[in-house]
Amino acid sequence: MDIDIFERLIPLRLHVTNLTFGYDYRTVLKDISFKINSGDFLAVIGNNGSGKSTLVKCILGINKVGSGMIFLDDIDVTLFKNFINIGYVPQKFDDFNYEFPITVNEILTASNIRDISEDKKLELLDKIGILELQNENINSLSGGQLQRVFIVRSLMNNPRMLILDEPTVGVDRKNVEGFYKTINDLNAEGITIILISHNIHESKANFSHVLSIHNGEGVFRDLNRGEDE
Amino acid sequence: MIHLLADQPSFVNALFEFSFLRYALAAGLIMGFITPMIGSFVIIRRLSFIADTLSHFSLAGLSIGLYLINRIELTFIGDPLYLAIIAAVIGAFFIEILRSYYNNYKEISMPIVMSLGTALSALFISLSGGWNTSIYNFLFGSLLTVGIEYLILITITATVVIALVVLFYKQIVLVSFDEAYAKIVGIKIRRFQFISTLILALVVSLSIVTVGVLLVSSLMIIPVAAAMKVGKSFRNTLTIAIFFSEISVIVGMWISYELNIPPGATIVLFNIVILILVGIAKRFYVNKRLKNQQKEIQLK
Numbered sequence: 001m002d003i004d005i006f007e008r009l010i011p012l013r014l015h016v017t018n019l020t021f022g023y024d025y026r027t028v029l030k031d032i033s034f035k036i037n038s039g040d041f042l043a044v045i046g047n048n049g050s051g052k053s054t055l056v057k058c059i060l061g062i063n064k065v066g067s068g069m070i071f072l073d074d075i076d077v078t079l080f081k082n083f084i085n086i087g088y089v090p091q092k093f094d095d096f097n098y099e100f101p102i103t104v105n106e107i108l109t110a111s112n113i114r115d116i117s118e119d120k121k122l123e124l125l126d127k128i129g130i131l132e133l134q135n136e137n138i139n140s141l142s143g144g145q146l147q148r149v150f151i152v153r154s155l156m157n158n159p160r161m162l163i164l165d166e167p168t169v170g171v172d173r174k175n176v177e178g179f180y181k182t183i184n185d186l187n188a189e190g191i192t193i194i195l196i197s198h199n200i201h202e203s204k205a206n207f208s209h210v211l212s213i214h215n216g217e218g219v220f221r222d223l224n225r226g227e228d229e
Numbered sequence: 230m231i232h233l234l235a236d237q238p239s240f241v242n243a244l245f246e247f248s249f250l251r252y253a254l255a256a257g258l259i260m261g262f263i264t265p266m267i268g269s270f271v272i273i274r275r276l277s278f279i280a281d282t283l284s285h286f287s288l289a290g291l292s293i294g295l296y297l298i299n300r301i302e303l304t305f306i307g308d309p310l311y312l313a314i315i316a317a318v319i320g321a322f323f324i325e326i327l328r329s330y331y332n333n334y335k336e337i338s339m340p341i342v343m344s345l346g347t348a349l350s351a352l353f354i355s356l357s358g359g360w361n362t363s364i365y366n367f368l369f370g371s372l373l374t375v376g377i378e379y380l381i382l383i384t385i386t387a388t389v390v391i392a393l394v395v396l397f398y399k400q401i402v403l404v405s406f407d408e409a410y411a412k413i414v415g416i417k418i419r420r421f422q423f424i425s426t427l428i429l430a431l432v433v434s435l436s437i438v439t440v441g442v443l444l445v446s447s448l449m450i451i452p453v454a455a456a457m458k459v460g461k462s463f464r465n466t467l468t469i470a471i472f473f474s475e476i477s478v479i480v481g482m483w484i485s486y487e488l489n490i491p492p493g494a495t496i497v498l499f500n501i502v503i504l505i506l507v508g509i510a511k512r513f514y515v516n517k518r519l520k521n522q523q524k525e526i527q528l529k
Binding site (some may be wrong): 060062081082083084086088090096097098100101102103105106107109110111112113135137153157 | 269399460461462
């Protein structure tokens with residue numbers, strides 16, 4: 001079997017050891033350690049400004065880690081190359097230029113680096129509930145609709161891990177339930193999931209691990225074992 | 230510029246009669262095709278000033294070329310346009326270096342490089358004997374300076390540009406619309422940026438011949454600015470922009486020939502006319518739609 005295809009079938013593992021990170025003189029994350037295996041579902045919870053998004057940026061290699069280590073599939077994050085295996089939905093879309101005309105379909109086609117089939121794309125659009133929006137201009141969508149476009153995009157390249165940063169902010173309640181069902185299904189299919197949320201208790205996500213961050217310090221729990229680490 | 234006689238043939242007849250006019254029109258149409266294509270990516274990335282910066286820097290190349298050819302008699306250079314291309318590429322390097330140097334104030338690179346280019350231009354224009362027709366043509370463009378060599382050069386450039394856009398379409402769209410995501414999926418942003426600035430430098434310096442240094446950037450920006458107001462999708466916007474651009478080139482060159490005005494001026498002015506008309510039409514259409522919607526609501 002093609003090694004690349006083989007690799008894609010195994011969900012990503014993540015190991016964070018003694019991670020400390022700060023901006024200038026402010027320490028945002030203090031000595032965070034946790035480990036999740038292939039197919040786990042981690043919920044990262046904490047108040048706004050507790051450092052949840054900062055942690056994600058460290059995992060994605062956007063923030064350069066100063067102290068501590070992050071391993072993706074046992075590879076140091078600074079040496080890790082296949083970030084395409086990680087589907088990422090950011091909390092804000094400030095980076096996206098959505099004033100210039102481009103349709104949902106066009107942005108998804110451009111994001112389809114691994115050339116998934118048209119059918120698969122339509123299936124994803126349908127699953128996330130935005131099939132009817134595919135020919136709409138991005139700049140005519142509401143915040144919640146845009147959020148779902150980016151969720152579809154994060155699933156486009158057959159990710160082995162999915163990182164969702166507050167994915168349901170601005171999405172109405174009916175769609176939130178459908179969304180969590182989809183995420184649970186994806187997890188059941190074997191994709192490792194990291195879900196960042198400040199009100200995880202309202203969600204119907206089947207998470208297996210919880211990392212709660214408070215003032216930069218993390219408490220990690222494996223719900224299957226029911227113990228704190 | 231040559232003052233054409235009062236009984237000059239009409240534009241269409243002149244096209245059959247004069248090869249220079251055919252070359253100029255062909256060159257204009259090729260430029261009219263690729264400049265909005267590049268321009269739309271430039272606009273999306275909010276780099277609209279980069280074309281202006283590069284064109285001013287290539288004027289420095291042109292002036293140095295004129296100085297070397299006319300004063301130092303280094304006639305082997307042939308056409309100062311070659312030095313304009315080299316200067317634009319050097320300008321592109323400077324921009325990239327300054328952009329990485331001032332990480333949080335990237336746009337600071339533009340005025341620095343632009344003023345360096347303008348200062349060098351002033352210096353070498355005066356050293357090479359001051360104001361003359363060549364300088365005037367470089368500033369505002371000319372129908373008469375387009376030769377077969379130039380036409381071949383821009384045909385090759387345009388082919389390369391179109392091929393690159395087609396081949397790397399996904400990557401270009403991704404980087405333009407969402408650089409952060411492009412980085413995650415593994416696109417080498419710095420390399421991409423460098424190549425795209427180089428291509429931009431090449432196109433800018435080549436379009437100087439037809440529209441002139443001062444108006445080059447408008448050729449990239451105005452048709453796209455008009456098209457993005459009416460475009461239904463990215464491709465649709467691009468197609469409309471190219472259409473507007475080509476119409477402006479044809480009408481602009483025709484008026485330029487008839488009234489003996491530099492083509493840069495007429496092409497850009499016609500582009501502005503389109504921009505205004507699109508703006509008015511859009512407003513009229515939106516108002517009409519709003520009224521219809523209100524009527525529907527009232528009827529219900």
